[in-house]
Amino acid sequence: EAGVTQFPSHSVIEKGQTVTLRCDPISGHDNLYWYRRVMGKEIKFLLHFVKESKQDESGMPNNRFLAERTGGTYSTLKVQPAELEDSGVYFCASSQDWGDEQFFGPGTRLTVL
Amino acid sequence: AQSVTQPDIHITVSEGASLELRCNYSYGATPYLFWYVQSPGQGLQLLLKYFSGDTLVQGIKGFEAEFKRSQSSFNLRKPSVHWSDAAEYFCAVGGGGYQKVTFGTGTKLQVIP
Numbered sequence: 001e002a003g004v005t006q007f008p009s010h011s012v013i014e015k016g017q018t019v020t021l022r023c024d025p026i027s028g029h030d031n032l033y034w035y036r037r038v039m040g041k042e043i044k045f046l047l048h049f050v051k052e053s054k055q056d057e058s059g060m061p062n063n064r065f066l067a068e069r070t071g072g073t074y075s076t077l078k079v080q081p082a083e084l085e086d087s088g089v090y091f092c093a094s095s096q097d098w099g100d101e102q103f104f105g106p107g108t109r110l111t112v113l
Numbered sequence: 114a115q116s117v118t119q120p121d122i123h124i125t126v127s128e129g130a131s132l133e134l135r136c137n138y139s140y141g142a143t144p145y146l147f148w149y150v151q152s153p154g155q156g157l158q159l160l161l162k163y164f165s166g167d168t169l170v171q172g173i174k175g176f177e178a179e180f181k182r183s184q185s186s187f188n189l190r191k192p193s194v195h196w197s198d199a200a201e202y203f204c205a206v207g208g209g210g211y212q213k214v215t216f217g218t219g220t221k222l223q224v225i226p
Contacts, residue, residue, distance in 0.1 A: 004156060042117070043157075043203065043216040091157065099212060104149075104156035 002026070004105035006092050012111045018080040021108045025074070025094030031055075032075050033095075033102060034067060038088040049075060050098065082112045115140045117206050117217035125223040126194050134189040134220050136178075136204030146187040147205040147214065148178055157203065163187065174198070199224045 005024045013019050025032045034046040046065070047057040051072035060067070064083070069075040079086050089109050093102040116139045126132055138144055146163040161172025168180040178189045187204060201221045207214040 040122075040218065042218045045214070093157075101159060104158070106154055106156045 004092055004094050004103055006090075006105040006108050008108060009106065010109045010111075012113065013082055014113050015084055016081045018078065019082055019110060021077045021079075021090050021110070023075045023077070023092030023094075023105060025092070026096075026103055029094035029096050029103075030072070031095040031098055031100070031102075032069060033093040034075070034077055035091040035093065036088050037091065037107075038085070041088075043091065046077075055098075079110070082110075084112050086110060087112045115144070115206050115208065115215045117204050117215055119202075119204055119217035119220050121220045122218070123221045123223070125225060128196050128224050128226055129193050132189075132191045132194045132198070132222070134202050134204075134222070136187045136189065136217060137185050138187060138204070138206040139185065140206050140208065142208065145207040145214075146178075146180060147207070148172065148176070148187070148189050149203045149205060149216075150174075150200045151203065151219075152200040160189070160202075194222075194224055196224045196226070198222060 007022045011019050030051050032049040035043050037043045045059040048055045049069045052069050066078045089107040091107045093104045095102045118137045120135055148160040149157040150160050151157050160176050161170050163170045163180045170178050176191050180187050201219045203219045204217040205214045
């Protein structure tokens with residue numbers, strides 16, 4: 001069974017540009033989560049989808065970040081416009097039910113110059 | 114608010130030597146505690162967890178951790194390290210199982226021959 005996949009693995013953009021990260025959860029997992037790790041800091045929760053609905057978006061840093069999960073399958077996280085402090089590794093995770101173990105993808109490393 | 118401290122950013126051990134990675138947490142009630150590992154190019158993988166019961170928890174890959182409430186610690190141990198254990202290790206604490214988990218800043222483990 002395929003695990004959580006994320007695309008791209010790396011992205012380098014300039015300040016002010018737009019970037020879209022994609023996450024494909026494990027098939028059948030209704031719950032999808034986004035996390036971010038800024039360089040040298042802890043991994044922080046961004047938001048949680050249950051199917052296509054946002055269950056908890058308390059960790060989203062500001063309105064430059066937009067997450068979607070149309071159709072309840074894959075999810076995208078758009079950063080527009082990107083700022084220097086957005087650099088870091090963005091992880092996606094999925095779980096079958098709320099409260100189940102979350103399975104993580106390899107992350108997307110975003111560098112904003 | 115819950116928090117996790119991993120005081121060691123980087124640790125180097127010789128192959129075959131024992132390992133202990135430190136983790137201290139702050140949480141107002143009985144915590145749910147986790148250790149995750151991230152190998153290069155891989156997602157976070159759950160090594161072990163403590164929810165209740167026996168305070169010495171066995172995990173995958175020969176790892177164990179001990180919950181010490183009096184010290185607010187959940188240190189990870191392995192009696193004999195293998196080169197394949199080189200990775201980054203994250204301690205995490207939560208109040209509701211796998212939900213609302215707070216991660217530490219991680220400890221990078223280097224294994225030398």
